Amino acid sequence: MSDPVVKISEGIYRLPTVLSHAVNSFVLIDDDGKVVLIDAGLKGSTKKILAALDFIGKRPEDVKSILLSHAHVDHLGGVNRLNSKSHSHVCIHEADEKSAISGIAPKAQSPLARAFSLFDRNMEKVAIDSTFKDEEILNYRDGLLVVHTPGHTPGHVSFYDKKTGTLITGDALFNMRDKISFSLKYFCTDFKLSKISAQRLGDLEVENIGFMHGREILNDAQTTLREFLKRKTEID
Numbered sequence: 665m666s667d668p669v670v671k672i673s674e675g676i677y678r679l680p681t682v683l684s685h686a687v688n689s690f691v692l693i694d695d696d697g698k699v700v701l702i703d704a705g706l707k708g709s710t711k712k713i714l715a716a717l718d719f720i721g722k723r724p725e726d727v728k729s730i731l732l733s734h735a736h737v738d739h740l741g742g743v744n745r746l747n748s749k750s751h752s753h754v755c756i757h758e759a760d761e762k763s764a765i766s767g768i769a770p771k772a773q774s775p776l777a778r779a780f781s782l783f784d785r786n787m788e789k790v791a792i793d794s795t796f797k798d799e800e801i802l803n804y805r806d807g808l809l810v811v812h813t814p815g816h817t818p819g820h821v822s823f824y825d826k827k828t829g830t831l832i833t834g835d836a837l838f839n840m841r842d843k844i845s846f847s848l849k850y851f852c853t854d855f856k857l858s859k860i861s862a863q864r865l866g867d868l869e870v871e872n873i874g875f876m877h878g879r880e881i882l883n884d885a886q887t888t889l890r891e892f893l894k895r896k897t898e899i900d
């Protein structure tokens with residue numbers, strides 16, 4: 665069995681919650697030793713997250729914040745169960761807040777996705793304590809920058825840890841089979857916008873990248889990222 669956590673940078677860990685890298689959450693250790701969790705996986709992921717926290721010597725009560733990249737069931741599904749133990753502060757971008765608290769996922773562009781209402785299933789209502797905005801610098805570590813990357817959902821965000829130059833993409837970019845790609849069109853509220861907004865990530869000084877779907881890219885990840893984004897601009 666693989667380890668329940670993968671260290672991707674100083675104080676930043678990837679927590680696989682489905683298989684070895686199909687769905688990931690991330691842990692950032694703040695300067696006070698407390699845990700900032702980015703995404704909480706599916707409803708059934710809590711056990712894995714708690715085991716991963718234990719592996720890095722943290723208890724549920726150490727989780728002070730849960731930041732959500734967006735309101736889809738594989739990212740916020742585990743919040744309620746986890747929070748019954750951790751009582752942490754839950755935040756999401758203001759444009760996805762309604763979806764989180766109503767339990768109704770943002771409307772996918774694809775009629776097929778809507779017909780199957782894939783993301784509406786099992787989506788619990790999640791209480792949100794506060795919302796963040798584009799370019800807000802959250803007060804963790806040396807500052808955690810919120811980069812609004814809409815299109816996958818209206819309030820989709822990526823996060824950038826200034827201390828280590830680590831980018832956490834959310835679903836703005838995938839890295840399944842170690843190949844960067846844009847978000848899956850099928851699940852997006854606006855696929856075209858998701859491709860445009862992902863270009864913003866190329867402006868950051870990135871050393872490492874963590875993906876919610878796929879394995880990380882470590883050390884000078886910026887070159888790989890910029891090459892991907894440039895190639896895609898030339899094609900379009």
Ligand SMILES: [Zn+2]
Nearest residue numbers: 736816835851
């Ligand atoms: Zn998603």
